[in-house]
Amino acid sequence: METKVYALTGNPEEDREAISLAGQVIRSGQLAAIPTETVYGLAGDALNPGSASRIYEAKGRPSDNPLIVHIAEIQALEKIARDISPKALELARRFWPGPLTMIFPKKDVVPLETTGGLDTVAVRMPAHEAALGVIRAAGGYVAAPSANRSGRPSCTTAEHVLEDLNGKIGLILDGGPVGIGLESTIVDLTGRLPCLLRPGFISLKQLEEVLGEVETDPAVKGQLAPEQRPKAPGMKYRHYAPRGRLTVVSGTPEAVAGLVNRLTEEALSRGENPAVLASSETAGLYRCKNVLEVGSRARESEIAHSLFAMLRRADELEADPIFAEEFDTPQLGGAVMNRLMKAAGFHRIKASE
Ligand code: AMP
Ligand code: MG
Secondary structure, three states, rough: OOHHHHHHHHOHHHHHHHHHHHHHHHHHHOEEEEOOOOOOEEEEEEHHHHHHHHHHHHOOOOOOOOOOOOOOHHHHHHEEOOOOOOOHHHHHHOOOOEEEEEEEOOOOOOOOOOOOOEEEEEEEEOOOOHHHHHHHHOOEEEEOOOOOOOOOOOOOHHHHHHHOOOOOOOEEEEEEOOOOOOOOEEOOOOOOOOOEEEEOOOOOHHHHHHHHOOOHHHHHHHOOOOOOOOOOHHOOOOOOOOOEEEEEEEEEEEHHHHHHHHHHHHHHHHHEEEEEEEEEOOHHOOOOOOEEEEEOOOOOOHHHHHHHHHHHHHOOOEEEOOOEOOOEEEOOHHHHHHHHHHHOOOOOOEEOO
């Protein structure tokens, strides 16, 4: 299959046409990659079981990993979800359109293929004009997981999507680099207490302001016992991973640089090609030639925005091993470290003074 790329140019007429074309592709049961404010999504008709199967196939994703359904208006929620509480509606009014996914018991119109066999459905409304346009043009309900091959870092540009899915999907809508760069926060509203399944741009504190007490799924912190199942099935897979072995190194900046300099020099002497993921404040402390600057600690959104791109950059450099600083900044640090620790298979070492 040929993958056609349509760039959104800002010309209203051309953009309308590209958006309507993406909508038609999805209505016909095929797939289109679309920009959202978080990461690029691989969009199919959420109410068509065949589309869900195509998504799993294109991503190489296990079919027990459910898809998030994207809608373009709050009223659309009623058709697909049950037990929508007043607090859920308040969350929707406060954070939609935006990077928040809520989980509800599902109605029968949502095929089990879309929900990975679960009787619940994950829903969000993206804050991206083109994405909303595509959802409307596609009939109002679009399943759109991140548009990467399963296990790889999510795509924050159309070029990343092409890297992973060229020849596997009909169309890519190129809206340029995305704004946030991390996937949505996911909160499960089907239990006695609301439960955070995936941290994101909307923080736990923001959720608690509306919901009161919110639990955190142990899988978020990698604290799941082997016999336990994570509530978000996707959390059990290795994820976001570059091809090289990634290790997170914690400690003071000087101690981290000291240890990483020793480890990268040892790797070089073994003929390997090491790389370091560092903040712009500390990048100068490393002697390794492949230092990938993820952004400034003073501007957290910069780090969130470029994390996945830098993990992909490490692959382009064929880097292995890769060492990353901790980016445990106050607002987005939880979400960033969740992705980074998963990418590292939870492998972290401590640099002592
Ligand atoms: P992605 O769309 O690739 O960002 O991944 C979607 C995430 O949402 C995965 O981790 C899924 O396991 C999770 N998810 C989607 N639907 C549900 C659901 N009904 N219950 C729990 N987790 C869900
Ligand atoms: Mg994903």
